[in-house]
Amino acid sequence: MSAMATPQDDAPLVEVKNLEMRFGTRLIQRGVSFTVAPRTIFAVMGGSGVGKSTLLRHMIGLLAPAGGQVLHRGVDYWASDAATRARLRARCGMLFQSAALWSAMTVLDNVMLPLEQLTDLNAAARRERAMEVLGWVGLESFAGYLPDRLSGGMKKRAGLARAIAAEPPLLFLDEPSAGLDPISARRLDDLVLDIRERTGAAVVMVSHELPSLFAIADDGIYLDDDSRQPIARGSPRALRDAADTHPTVRAFLRREEPPARP
């Protein structure tokens, strides 16, 4: 694919092709290949430290692959020029584990930030759009608050509002319900489903929360620690229930002790 490539409407929203991820010489994962279908909630699964967040960072262009490709609508991100990369990055909304809100800015200003950076909307229209998405996540009346005054669940919802404000077709969520009480976690799951309905975005989600994965993910991949490569692909529910699922994956999804490996 040339540096001048333009996105093709019939190509997958995002495709990971034989990706190899390393930090220095240390191999994190290799042979990672999958596509994310439209309107899918795609789960990145695996044990702690296996490379799930690292995969998300490769998909949104924050980390460069040691090998393989990340294609957005058929365009190879790392083979593209800076302007194309910026355009591809703008297609990705991201909610980081920590929510990563700017602490000196109000919730409203945080949500308006991507609208300033990525759209031509004037100030009044930016404000209107930001208030609209804050309404979706139930935080309209907290628009003027600084993030420190919000609970953990509210911060995540504010981060989610910021991630979707500019209507990206792809939404990346890193542990959206980690650290939340079960009711807030459930609420966040419902919100992710609601946002998919409203925006039609596909969602790529890292999560350890099995109830959340079973409730909302339609597809996914399991990254294995021992072999440093994916060993399963499919929805968490189907992988949990299928007789031929890799024993390590089944144990993970059923919260059982992993099988002993030779």
Ligand SMILES: Nc1ncnc2c1ncn2[C@@H]1O[C@H](COP(=O)(O)OP(=O)(O)OP(=O)(O)O)[C@@H](O)[C@H]1O
């Ligand atoms: N910037 C970095 N430089 C060097 N090593 C890193 C860096 N970021 C992550 N790592 C290491 O890479 C491995 C994968 O990290 P990553 O955060 O992707 O795992 P994870 O599967 O998301 O884990 P968790 O579920 O605990 O969040 C870990 O061993 C981590 O220590």
